[in-house]
Amino acid sequence: MQRTKGYLDEQFCQIEDLQDETSPNFAEEVVSLFFKDSVRLVTNIEQAMEKYPEDFNRWDAHMQQLKGSCYSIGASKMNNECTLFRNNCGQENAEGCMRSFQKVKREHAILRQKLESYFQLLRQAGPAGTATRPAGK
């Protein structure tokens, strides 16, 4: 998977490993929850940056939540960008924050695209149209 390119780390494998007969689509369900959450959190950050200029504590608090979610599903590249944003908050660098935030949003969009393709492929490859990991992993 894309983890060799650094998009997802070991934590994503752990989530996939939790799939079994009773929860055959567990990974996809968790990822779906992640994107539901992350879209909301990204919007919150965007609004906070507009409504509360240079309120670094507030920006940081919002980003902490998003970073936590990234961490939980193993979205390492996006997680790194979140960390950089938080560093900029710590240094009270508003311009740095703006740039980092654009990168966070970009990584978010890329990740979504890649995961959607991934699960689509699994559905095509797996038996009876269920999204399961390929055999032999």
Next chain:
Amino acid sequence: MASSCMGIGGEGSAPAAPHVLAVDDSSVDRAVITGILRSSKFRVTAVDSAKRALELLGSVCGLTEPQIISRFRNFRFLCCIACAITYSCIGLQGANVSMIITDYWMPDMTGYELLKKVKESSKLREIPVVIMSSENVPTRINRCLEEGAEDFLLKPVRRSDVSRLCSRVLP
């Protein structure tokens, strides 16, 4: 390993899987911890706040059963009885929870505050409480352990962390 996690010492009959209460405001983390616990053969109830956790545990701000019933005096008689039955079924036994695993950082009430409430309650204090956090803050960890937390897990929580807990916390 799965068999050692099953049951809390039944007496001749098939032991029920231990019931774990998971508390986390993040829907993603709730799903992940639920998946991990279920794969280790626990029964899981996941809630999104410490307040809900305390409600489930029957704590309801430390009200006794008669106090709870009297609070509902203004409602219809049936409602009164239903509440009394509900609280007597789940409240007094703390919903048969074998372990609580909670996120540290939650709005309204933190996992640490939940831990304190559990340890202050004569009904609930025996239930092992495990705290999870994505941040490695030694002072935070020590404070939780001193307050009586069974363990402090760094997120993301792994299956191996839960297996280790199981063998330590449950008989």
